[in-house]
Amino acid sequence: MxxxxxxxTHALTKHYAVSSGLFAAAASVRALEDxxxxxxxxxxxxxxxxxxxxxxxLARQIAMLETPTSGSVVIGGVDASGADAATRRxxxxxxxxxxxxxxxxxxxxxxxxxxxxxxxxxNTMLGxxxxxxxxxxxxxxxxxxxxxxxxxxxxxxxxQRQRVAIARALMLEPRLVIADEPVSALDVSIxxxxxxxxxxxxxxxxxxxxxxxxxxxxxxxxxxxxxxxYLGRVMERAAKADLFAAPRHPYTRALLASTPxxxxxxxxxxxxxxxxxxxxxxxxxxxxxPSGCVFRTRCPYxxxxxxxxxxxxxxxxxxxxxxxxxxxxxx
Amino acid sequence: xxxxxxxxxLEVERLTVEFxxxxxxxxAASDVSFSVDxxxxxxxxxxxxxxxxxTxxxxxxxxxxxxxxxxxxxxxxxxxxxxxxxxxxRALLGGEIAMIFQDxxxxxxxxxxxxxxxxETIGLHEGGxxxxxxxxxxxxxxxxxxxxxxxxxxxxxxxxxxxxxxxxMLAMAIACNPRLLIADEPTTALDVTVQAQMLALLLRLQxxxxxxxxxxxxxxxxxxxxxxxxxxMYAGQVVESAAAADLFARPRHPYTEALLASLPERxxxxxxxxxxxxxxxxxxxxxxxxxxxxxxxxxxxRCRETRPxxxxxxxxxxxxxxxxxxxxxx
Amino acid sequence: MSAMPPIAATLPAAPPSPARELWRDFRRxxxxxIxxxxxxxxxxxxxxxxxxxxxxxxxxxxxxxxxPPSLTPVGGHVFVLGTDPVGRDVLSRLIHGTRLSLVIGLxxxxxxxxxxxxxxxVAGFYRGRLPEYVVMRLMDVMLALxxxxxxxxxxxxxxxxxxxxMFAIAIVMLPHFVRLTRxxxxxELAKDYVQASRLAGAGTVRLMFDTVLPNCAAPxxxxxxxxxxSAILDAAALGFLGLGAQPPTPEWGSMLAxxxxxxxxxxxxxxxxxxxxxxxxxxxxxxxxxxRDALDPKLKT
Numbered sequence: 001m002x003x004x005x006x007x008x009t010h011a012l013t014k015h016y017a018v019s020s021g022l023f024a025a026a027a028s029v030r031a032l033e034d035x036x037x038x039x040x041x042x043x044x045x046x047x048x049x050x051x052x053x054x055x056x057x058l059a060r061q062i063a064m065l066e067t068p069t070s071g072s073v074v075i076g077g078v079d080a081s082g083a084d085a086a087t088r089r090x091x092x093x094x095x096x097x098x099x100x101x102x103x104x105x106x107x108x109x110x111x112x113x114x115x116x117x118x119x120x121x122x123n124t125m126l127g128x129x130x131x132x133x134x135x136x137x138x139x140x141x142x143x144x145x146x147x148x149x150x151x152x153x154x155x156x157x158x159x160q161r162q163r164v165a166i167a168r169a170l171m172l173e174p175r176l177v178i179a180d181e182p183v184s185a186l187d188v189s190i191x192x193x194x195x196x197x198x199x200x201x202x203x204x205x206x207x208x209x210x211x212x213x214x215x216x217x218x219x220x221x222x223x224x225x226x227x228x229x230y231l232g233r234v235m236e237r238a239a240k241a242d243l244f245a246a247p248r249h250p251y252t253r254a255l256l257a258s259t260p261x262x263x264x265x266x267x268x269x270x271x272x273x274x275x276x277x278x279x280x281x282x283x284x285x286x287x288x289x290p291s292g293c294v295f296r297t298r299c300p301y302x303x304x305x306x307x308x309x310x311x312x313x314x315x316x317x318x319x320x321x322x323x324x325x326x327x328x329x330x331x
Numbered sequence: 332x333x334x335x336x337x338x339x340x341l342e343v344e345r346l347t348v349e350f351x352x353x354x355x356x357x358x359a360a361s362d363v364s365f366s367v368d369x370x371x372x373x374x375x376x377x378x379x380x381x382x383x384x385x386t387x388x389x390x391x392x393x394x395x396x397x398x399x400x401x402x403x404x405x406x407x408x409x410x411x412x413x414x415x416x417x418x419x420x421r422a423l424l425g426g427e428i429a430m431i432f433q434d435x436x437x438x439x440x441x442x443x444x445x446x447x448x449x450x451e452t453i454g455l456h457e458g459g460x461x462x463x464x465x466x467x468x469x470x471x472x473x474x475x476x477x478x479x480x481x482x483x484x485x486x487x488x489x490x491x492x493x494x495x496x497x498x499x500m501l502a503m504a505i506a507c508n509p510r511l512l513i514a515d516e517p518t519t520a521l522d523v524t525v526q527a528q529m530l531a532l533l534l535r536l537q538x539x540x541x542x543x544x545x546x547x548x549x550x551x552x553x554x555x556x557x558x559x560x561x562x563x564m565y566a567g568q569v570v571e572s573a574a575a576a577d578l579f580a581r582p583r584h585p586y587t588e589a590l591l592a593s594l595p596e597r598x599x600x601x602x603x604x605x606x607x608x609x610x611x612x613x614x615x616x617x618x619x620x621x622x623x624x625x626x627x628x629x630x631x632x633r634c635r636e637t638r639p640x641x642x643x644x645x646x647x648x649x650x651x652x653x654x655x656x657x658x659x660x661x
Numbered sequence: 662m663s664a665m666p667p668i669a670a671t672l673p674a675a676p677p678s679p680a681r682e683l684w685r686d687f688r689r690x691x692x693x694x695i696x697x698x699x700x701x702x703x704x705x706x707x708x709x710x711x712x713x714x715x716x717x718x719x720x721x722x723x724x725x726x727x728x729p730p731s732l733t734p735v736g737g738h739v740f741v742l743g744t745d746p747v748g749r750d751v752l753s754r755l756i757h758g759t760r761l762s763l764v765i766g767l768x769x770x771x772x773x774x775x776x777x778x779x780x781x782x783v784a785g786f787y788r789g790r791l792p793e794y795v796v797m798r799l800m801d802v803m804l805a806l807x808x809x810x811x812x813x814x815x816x817x818x819x820x821x822x823x824x825x826x827m828f829a830i831a832i833v834m835l836p837h838f839v840r841l842t843r844x845x846x847x848x849e850l851a852k853d854y855v856q857a858s859r860l861a862g863a864g865t866v867r868l869m870f871d872t873v874l875p876n877c878a879a880p881x882x883x884x885x886x887x888x889x890x891s892a893i894l895d896a897a898a899l900g901f902l903g904l905g906a907q908p909p910t911p912e913w914g915s916m917l918a919x920x921x922x923x924x925x926x927x928x929x930x931x932x933x934x935x936x937x938x939x940x941x942x943x944x945x946x947x948x949x950x951x952x953r954d955a956l957d958p959k960l961k962t
Contacts, residue, residue: 050522051493063860092862105853109875119861157610158379168857187378188549192593192606199603214523217552217595221604258527260552261596262579279524281478282492 004077006094006175006208007039007062012071014057018287029286031057033232034071036313039225041175042202044209046223046240048216048255052283054232055212059180062210063097064088076175093123096169100181102161106153112164113139113149119171134171142167142197159190163197170201178210183218195222216259220244225319228252231286231294234313238320248322250299250330254279293324301330339366340511340543341390344404348382348389350397350614357614359385359398360567364641369510372537372544374558374575376551376590380611382567383547387513391430392420408510426456429504433516435496439488445472445499446484449506456507471502476532494525498532505536512537513545518553530557551594555579563587566612566622573647581656583649585627621651629653686955693951699944707760714753715739718911722748727927743929745920751929754911755937761912762941765827765896766889772831773838774885780835781842782869785850797843800836808833812895816904823896823912826905830895834888841884845877879956886949890942897938913938 014032032054039045047055060066062073064080073080076094078087099105107115116135120126126134136146142163153161162182169177179198183191199222202209213219219226219240226243228236228251236249247253258279281298284290290297296306305325315321324330346363349356360382367373377383389400392412405412407428412420424430432438440448449468453459459467465484472480475498488496497517504512514533518526534557537544546557554561554575561578563571563586571584582588591597592605609626618624620635627634633652644654653659687693706713722744725735730743730751742752784796803811815829849855850873858872893913899905900914908919913934920930 050524065856065859089862092860095860097857097860099853099857101853105857107854107858107872107876109878118858118863122862122867159610165857168861172861187611188551188590189378189593189607190610192604193608195595196603196606215595216523221595221598254524258524260526260530260550260556262551262555262591262594263596279528282494 003041005038005074006041006076007045007210008037008074009058009062010036010072010074012036012058012061012073013069014054014061014066015069027287030232030289031286032061032068033289035229035232035234036071037227037234037237039176039208039210041208042206043224044202044211044222046219046226047210047212047229048214048219048226049229050214050255050283052231052286053229055229056180057232058229059097059178059210059212062176063095063178064091089123093172094174095176095178096172096174097178097180098162098165098169098182101185102158102165103185105165106161108153111150111152112156115153115164116168116171119168123172138167138171139164141170141201143193157190158186159194162186162194166194166197166201170205170207173205174207176208176210178212180212181214182211184213184215191218198222216244216255217261228255231284231289233294234323235295236320236322237313238322239318242318242320246320248320248327249295249324250301251295252322301326337369338409340369340371340408341367341545342404342406343386343390344402346386346389346400346402346405348385348394349399356399358567359614360389360564363564363567363569365562365569365572367511367543367545369543370537370541372534372546372557372559374554374561375545375547375564376549376554376561377564378549378611380566380613381564383564384515385567386564387430387515387545387547391424391428391513422456425452425504425509426507427509428511428513429507429509430513430515431497431500431504431517433519435493435500435520436488438500439496441488443487444484445486445488445491449484449499449503452503452506467506468502471506472499474505474536475499475502476528477502493521494529497521497529501529501532501536505540505542508540509542511543511545513547515547516549517546519548519550526553533557551579551590552596563590566617568622568650569641569648570623570650571647572641572649577645577647583644583647583654583657584651585629585655586623588655589628629655683955687951690951690954692947693954696944696947696951699940700948703759703763703941703944706756707763710757710760714750714756715741716750716753718749718754718757719909720749720753722750724748727923727930729927730929742933743927745916745930746923746927749909751933754916755913755933758911758913758916758934758937759941761823761906761910762893762896762938765823765830765912766892766945768827769830769834769892769896770885770888772828773834773888774881776831777835777838778842778874778881781839782846782874784839784843785846785873786865786869788847788850793843796839800839803832804836809895809898812899813902813904816899821904821907823906823910826896826899827892829899830892833895834892837884837888838881841880842877845880846873849873849876883949883953883956886945886952890945890949893938893941893945 012032012035015028015030017026017028019026035058037045047058049055061068068081075091078091080088080091083091106112113132113135116138117131120131120134136149139146139149144160144163156164182198183194186194195218198209201207211222223240225239227234228249230251235251236243236247243252247256279298284294284297292307292309293311296302303326309325311323311325313321313323343366344364346360347358348360349358351357363386375383375386388394390405394400402413407423446465446468449471450464453464453467468484469480472483477483477495477498483495491499518529521529530553533544536542546554548554558575561573561575562569563584565586571578571582571587573583578587579591582591589607593607595604598604607626612618612622618635620637621639624630624634631653639650639652641648641650642654642660644657722738725738725740725744726748727746728735728740728744730741732739732741740750742755745751780796784793787793812829812833815832816825819825819828855868855872858868863872896905896912897914897917900912901918903918906912906915908915916934917931924931
């Protein structure tokens, strides 16, 4: 049909064993459950969810930092989950990651020039001069000046560090970059700069992004497709325009209703009503997720049947799919 | 700003907070002036380094040496805060003025139960028997809409989620019916759905108790939903002060304009966000003229030479010689 | 309306290197600087002992035994700090003893640190698996024994002598370095930059030595400095028991031991070596504390 996707996951599942004492059976945290998605080259897939939804776990599986409990991760057509060390090493050059906290993602004892050169030193046969040349070129590409090359990370602001982190991720010319909340820790005006940088780099290099965020406003801007997650499962999946125009899953609607907006500001009464109707209760523990639909304990539309059956991700037309048995009934 | 009959609840005039040796001091906040009326909701907006948190701490007398606070006037309900003794100020804090902070995990004492901490606060300001204080604590938890409050009373902070901890903080803050509540980034660390609940709760409590609320945040959306008046701070100074509706529809200061323009929701349909180049000046490389001059898209020669004071622009105040949509100021 | 006087815009030049920042922070602690100065003096004595000391430490002046400290010459020689029961100049012996004490500190700490760091890295990186289990249980066993007894036991097995004493002291200090390293490694492993290096393809060895270890250096440096002082004390204790340096080696602890009986009659033979130990240990401790204070704030950034 069309170009091969740069990333695919099939029924990706990850459980973490948590020991609960010497004599009790080991409990397991169901961090990811049956997540399937795909990403075309040069596009951006946004993963949206709140804390505990499994987005960071998903990032780690795709980046091959961990191996999934079951299911598979296919990168550029190669199955990464069952791969041997040599294949994984080759795949490393295809997938890179930018982390959320700019203050922890750079080695404090390494000058940033050396940090940029590290991926080249490990994976290529380039000489020192060539490595430095490439490092400097990349530094300029992300908008930093050459005199920064020999400085230590603590000399830089959060926004600048994030630029360095992005530069480092691009050194091996990956086809896929996972951006785990890359702008959440930055000031608003710096967020705009870094987001622009990310979009520019995508245009010039053709890299695909998996963009993880809890901020729907940013997602609406940068994403091509969106996946909404809750407690390790996919709740809804759609092209961006479809998701924001006509969300089908109650959780997506709650997220959209809760996002504060400057231009659609409501008075106190409307705010209270929105908050009440949006969501009640608390996030269940991932050690013991609710039976059936994991969202049912907080869903304003839950019925008895929601506890009995795990709703499959049903397409609602085109590529838009939602995991809710009542999606066609609710308004 | 104040009505003809009653003075403002909180008056701050020309507040300055400095750190460092007297010769080479850097000011975290300079020349900050604002007032809050009883029952009003005021939002203070700014990015990091804007001095918004420092301002709140200074008002409450929580800036320790080597920080130095000075102000022309710092008054609460007509009483001068600067000439009060330590003890009087302490009595005010937690009683008539309360504050909640950003990270509930570090604001609550991890070694004591919720009941203990609540009852301690109540006891400090109101006293009463153990049973009476416990009953009050239970009622407070219900007021902040914590589900299953009896069980939560005996919980330790690490057993509570972020949203729950923040509600407990709020309960402690409102325990003694303060007339002014200062909330420093109360929802930043919370998920967006929990944030919506928390904001609705804050507004409800504020209305029911006639409390004034000062909400400090970097999130313009939150301020738009909640505040009646907004102060925008940049590099330690107030750059604009306006009614909320005016601020978001007709910003007068270039910084406010740029901040609003860089919001993703105002760039819908565009491929790139409008953004302000450069970074906030650090404490030691502040320009001679207007603090925004190195970055301002409308900068003129005058801006680089002289620091503008706050000018009246319609019903707002803006620290700019060339406020947007108005005549240049002399 | 009047403009505020412009604040002098001092644009920071290239930022100071970490070494210069460390020295600046260290300098603020007066005790630490004094300690460092004393250490400097000791190192000087150790390096140039032959030139600094007035006499050879083993030279016995038969006609000047047990002379008290004085500046008046006796038989043509001045013994500033007196002589010991066999007529050897106490000052010369103390100066040569400096060399020994510093060597003891260097060798013991060096051995202990190297192996401790290696084992700690292994324990940290293979957390929850067999290597960590083996290493940590071994360390637990070693920590369960009183340190001096352990040292005595090792020397008893190997035979008395300064070299074996240093070996024993290194063994005694090992668990502390292992635990410290493991703790620091676990703390760093949780941070994103380690993941970033893994993503760049770094193997375990590179992660250990190039990525993580440099960031664990601070607590290790402090512990090493303090380890110097405990090494000297342990060597003195072993020497005191006759298990360390053997006569006529001018090691401070054995000097103390062989002269105990004179504590009432010839106080200088006992007290002065004791003072030397005290001053050296104090100097190391002050320097170590100063280092810890200077390095700690950076750990928090």
